[in-house]
Amino acid sequence: MGLFEKRRARKFFIYVQDYDTSDPKSHEGLDLNEVTARQLISKYGLEDDTIDFIGHALALHLDDSYLDKPAKDFVERVKIYAESLARFQGGSPYIYPLYGLGELPQAFARLSAVYGGTYMLNKPECTVEFDENGKAIGVTSEGETAKCKKVVCDPSYLSDKVQKVGKVARAICIMSHPIPDTNDSHSAQVILPQKQLGRKSDMYLFCCSYAHNVAPKGKYIAFVTTEAETDQPEVELKPGIDLLGEVDEIFYDIYDRFEPCNDHEADGCFISTSYDATTHFETTVKDVVGMYSKITGKVLDLSVDLSAASAASEE
Template identity: 55%
Template sequence: MDEEYDCVVLGTGLKECIISGLLSVSGKKVLHMDRNKYYGGESASMTPLEDLFAKFEMPPPDDSFGRGRDWNVDLIPKFLMANGQLVKLLIHTGVTRYLEFKSIEGSYVFGKGKISKVPADDKEALMSDLMGMFEKRRFKNFLHYVQDMNIEDPKTWKDMDPKTTPMATVYTKFGLDQNTQDFTGHALALYRDDEYLSKPALETVQRIKLYSESLMRYGKSPYLYPMYGLGELPQGFARLSAIYGGTYMLDKPADEIVMESGKVVGVRSGEEVAKCKQVYCDPSYAMDHCQKAGQVVRCICLMDKPIPNTKDALSCQIIIPQKQVGRHSDIYVSCVSYTHQVAAKGWFIAMVSTTVETDNPEAELQPGLNLLPPGGVKQKFVSVSDVYKPTDDGTESRIFISESYDATTHFETTCTIPLRHYWAGLFTGSTFFRVATTTQLLRDVNVDERTFTLIESSIDQIFH
């Protein structure tokens, strides 16, 4: 360990493993450390089942749960959008050769007191029980606008510049009622709150297009999930890093990030120091550079029945928009099963999660728990996690810190930060890269306009 590296990555969560893989492929000498004996960090998959019970300080599971080694339970389960950033990143880097995916069977939204399929095209809109006859027609016209809108062609804007017109104005233009706005913004565009309503419509249009494009790839839903659990994803990027010369050390504590003149110069573990020009890490490794930004409450449920009103789906996602249950943030329900090799035969794993708003976090999950099969939940594991965000962007200190995982059950909020950090750190220290290579990566992954702007500003800061 006592040698010099371009970068040291601390923690083996998905975000950190993405960074490690990208940097190694780009030619940087990378040391990747984790204080734990397993991959995944906060987002690990627990196996065997006995380890999950032990983590929550519970007695070992009885024989009714089957063999413990048949379980791989995600601590923070999330799905991949079939045409989203993470899938494109997996394809671009070749990590897909280490993984096998299965389509999630259903995408649902809670509205008007019941579960309904999320309508994403004309046919589904006309069949949906979320809307009345006239509202279906208005929503159909809105979907046509979204699909036809081309940022390069003002004729498709319907007299509304998408870069300046608030999304609320677009909804009003098409006469969509509050219920339709709810499932459009939260189940199609996948926003966590209603702040998007006052922002330019372009991003919302792009998000809805992403949902529709992802749905068209596999038909049942826009979501994918890796066989054997999400723990396979960080391990896939770790293999990529190792192939390109990255060094991995599990069960290796990071006792200190060594600084000189406000910039990182190394990482100390015991008496050893790995010299480096940059550090990439999750918040737990650099708490003095982070601030608390809230909490997330999660409940893992082991079930012997599928979720009702989902056509006995072996996997699904249900989003409960905030206003449907009088909250400020959405509630998310995800479900996977034995068909994904994450549970014993006949068993299901559901996760209910949301952003904490009161001093009774578990009670906030009740609207989601009410959707689970009566008598079917055989064990629950509840956790409340602090959410941390870095206090700066890392361009001065060269410590690039990811954010804690949010309450969502999809990965579209996960890839943005690693891509930003990858680019921001790209030209610091010794330059091993060509701009064209990374520009092609960004094109392949299709980062959103806001991320691309932030990336460009990072480059400007470094060069000027």
Template identity: 50%
Template sequence: MDENYDVIVLGTGLTECILSGLLSVDGKKVLHIDRQDFYGGESASLNLSQLYSKFKPSAQKPEFLKGRDRDWCVDLIPKFLMSNGELTNILVHTDVTRYIEFKQIAGSYVYRNGRIAKVPSNEIEAVKSSLMGIFEKRRMKRFLEFIANYNDDVPSTHQGLNLDSNTMNEVYNHFGLENGTKDFIGHSMALWPNDEYLNEVARPTYERIVLYVQSVAKYGKSPYIYPLYGLGELPQGFARLSAIYGGTYMLDTPIDEVLYTDDKKFAGVKTKEGVAKAPLVIADPTYFPERVKKTGQKVIRAMCILDHPIPNTNDLDSVQLIIPQNQVGRKNDIYVAVLSDVHCVVPKGYYLAIVSTIIETEEPHVELAPAFKLLGPRLDTLMGIAELYEPLDDGTSSGIFISKSYDPSSHFESTTDDVKNLYFRVTGKPLVLKQRPSAEEEEALNGL
């Protein structure tokens, strides 16, 4: 296999697969290699045997868990898609929606004052919400109306606020919102992982809330959608896309050697199949450990197997639950993603709750206690800890472009930011997604 390519991609994580799909569509000749024999890299979905051999190698998978191995598809990195978010736009733009069926997540919940409540997604729900007293509801309604009506070109909609100079805290205070209300707006609608955003300008938070509200408006109930059979379907969808446009895939192929030019630029790779040459490579951090640095953060994730829905969520089949850090005396939020057999990730009668957060102490499992308390009895819990990495440089001088590790947030917006950033670094031009007519879009997401 002595061949020349435009791009070599190492690892089949979601970020890498989206890029190989996009670059193939752009007409680039792409070779995509993974040392593992399954798609998804760090973001794969595992069956029951794979799951237990990864997280409890010394234990047998328990007899009491029913169903065949392949009835279980457990995400290593659980995230939902915002139905109006960037990843959904990329899926529609590239037509990968042809290969994947999505189902809606039935509810979005937030923890406040010791209990959980549905996140109000519009002015009407805000008025009914159990999260606030009657006067606070009015203030919240006014805040949401301001967000909905705000128009950069119409100063009368600004209420004297400037999104590019006022901090988010100043905007909240303008509406007289209580700290608890700021908490659930900032963490369960704008989806910030901590409170640093309060002292930054308001526009990014405004944009995040608009995205949340638009995503809810798309299908009602919650802003989130999720692929049947787990997130492992996403990298495979982009892999198929790449293949249609002439991309070559090689799984189960370790890299024997990375080749460089005399001036230390990437030149290609050597594998059991031979030598493949390309002027640039896109890779996940595990392929170039010497070219990445630890961010200093580690994520703990707990896969909890249950035989009941989450208490106090109206027996919904799927839920996004956020525990804002303030509510439990932490610096980072705790995320809980709950799925069931309607998403084809567990056999009937089971529920999967995946809890994740950034570790802050020497006893990370204890940090998840507030979430465990809300889940009720668990049949089994598997825990893993992942170090987060980011590239040392932008890759332009070496031709080696490395993706970031996946953060603990429960949606893909930060991942798609990394995709767009990498795309720009690799091609020198921004990723522009074509708008498609919404009828096609509706048809594409026909699983909802």
């Protein structure tokens, strides 16, 4: 980014930082419910590469359709990135659990037990049971049936109630060094915008390491993913893999993506969508929040004051 572009970008980021929905003075005469992201960006004369960076790496948009939509969501996404970056003071807006993502369901299992929940792990051949009206009434495995009124599952359990919407190309890479040009970071995320790759979708790189207790001492694990446009993951993922440097071993995979097509009110089945190519879990969280509302009939309120909650727990 050249000197003049840095100045233009700085002015844009100052606008985003100062923007307050409840304070019209901070809007600088712009109604972001009417002005598109493209129109807002054009005011600052940002270059295409800068727009790609802000839109895809900061705001985490999956494509460029956001440019022709009201700018308010775009600005709020960039603000969330900046606020997250400032909150943890670790040089990153992201947090990642030690021992890997498996710690999240494990923590849920413990919390579930506190409230009377029961966990049964590694149960084979689970079959959802339905009554004569097609309503889910239980799940059977090894001759035992757990009765229920609602079933929450991923697409693999109810293949006749989901539809294929795409496929993901993925490479899992074992390395003995961090990703080059990342200041020797033990963890990193790199987003390659689709336009710069000549693709229809972005490419994502994620790296974690022995520092997170997910690999042996001195080893790093990198994932390269994208929405598959062919049946050749080795070719499609090459731009991302080329950024990794020397790789000890690499594993390629392509898997289908599904989304539910059932009437959850009629059959009592709440099915998640498959994981997509993103590595930041933004789409996954949106799916979970949406499922919560469908299951409970309530809107999930995540507006809790974390600082106040932390202070209360220490008292």
